[in-house]
Amino acid sequence: MSSELEREIGHDEFDPVGTLGLITIYFLILVVLWIFMYFVEFAGGDLTVVGVVV
Amino acid sequence: MNIHTYEKFWLGASMVLIVGFILTITYGSVGLGIAMVDDSEPTINPENVGDHPDFGDPGVEQVGENEYVVHVVAVQFAYFPGEIEVPADSTVTFKLTSEDVIHSFSVVGTNANTMIIPGEIASVTVEADEPGEYGIVCSEYCGSGHHDMEGKLTVVPQDEFELEGDE
Known part of the structure; x- marks a missing residue:
């Protein structure tokens, strides 16, 4: 098998930039959706139950 | 690693x-x-809600300069009072109880929503900032007329607001 290897790279030389790009986009989508859900859909939905947190 | x-x-x-x-x-x-709706309110005997000093005569009551308390009794299949009017720019506390089964007080399209449990008093405080009209529905199935159980909450501009009996 090893004779068929085209190129051997070390642990830190493996750079899946496509995967990095995907998880970055995924992360940004999560952040935007959270902000939208909490601040626009929830906190913007007056009347909101208010009170003092005991 | x-x-x-x-x-x-x-x-x-x-x-x-x-x-x-x-x-x-x-x-x-x-x-x-x-805040969350909690159980800080005292309990009430659901058998004679009518004898309760506040729930015996439910409705809007002014308790501070811009503070109002609204006592509402829920029964199958209505709220008393069914139409609630409060002024804008005020803090409104709804105190709710039921005479029969579990109901809910859900101000449609808003975050004001709670169960009404017989024997318990639910307290919901909201800031009524802008004038507007909201529907109130029961979102806990309470019997054959559940779908007809509704009320209305109107937030009117402050200068148009009059407490019942003040006319």
Whole structure:
């Protein structure tokens, strides 16, 4: 098998930039959706139950 | 252990996300004052709600300069009073109880929503800022007429507001 290897790279030389790009986009989508859900859909939905947190 | 740089990034980002969620909720309750409906109110005998000093004569009551308390009794299949009018720019506390089964007080399209449990008093405080009209529905199935159980909440401009009996 090893004779068929085209190129051997070390642990830190493996750079899946496509995967990095995907998880970055995924992360940004999560952040935007959270902000939208909490601040626009929830906190913007007056009347909101208010009170003092005991 | 040898963790890849990208993996460290993803682990760190996940932590940031979790901390962010906690910070948002904290800001919501401390900064915006958003609260949960709790059980701090006393209990009530559902057999004779009519004899209760407040629920015997339900309705809107002024308790402070811009503070109002609205006592509402829920029965199958109506709210008393069915039409509630409060002024804008005021703090309104709804005190709710039921004479028969579990109902709910859901101000449609808003976050004001609670169960009404016989024997318990639910207290919901909201800031009524803008004039507007809201529907109130029962969202706990309470019997054959459940779908007809509704009320109306109207927030009127302050200069148009009159307490019942003040005319």
